[in-house]
Amino acid sequence: MIGAIALLLVCQLAGEAIHRLTGLPLPGAVIGMVLLVGWLALVRKERPTLEAVTGWLTAHLSIMFVPAAVGLIDEGAALSRYGVGIVVATVISVLLTLSVTALVFRWAVRRFGPDEQEQA
Structure with a gap:
């Protein structure tokens, strides 16, 4: 589970870094999502663990809105x-x-x- 969470955070961080370094007109989160899709296409063994983590995050999505509120x-x-x-x-x-x-x-x-x- 920690590896899947780390993968999500690394893709997010890499997307933000690419956005800031290149000035691409895409948000860093979108670039990170593209990186994650590319990673999942290459490394298929990540899918079950990532599904468990994203299922938990989706189930507790309302908590994510607290900082914004x-x-x-x-x-x-x-x-x-x-x-x-x-x-x-x-x-x-x-x-x-x-x-x-x-x-x-x-x-x-x-x-x-x-x-x-x-x-x-």
């Missing part, structure tokens, strides 16, 4: 000034994301899904 307390002045705009922008972006996702899904099912004649 505490950080919001320090931003009271900014939230009181821009809070309504932030909420409106969040709601609009969620609705747009849901709509685009639904439209792309419907298009993909029509385009790549089984034909009605094949189902009968």
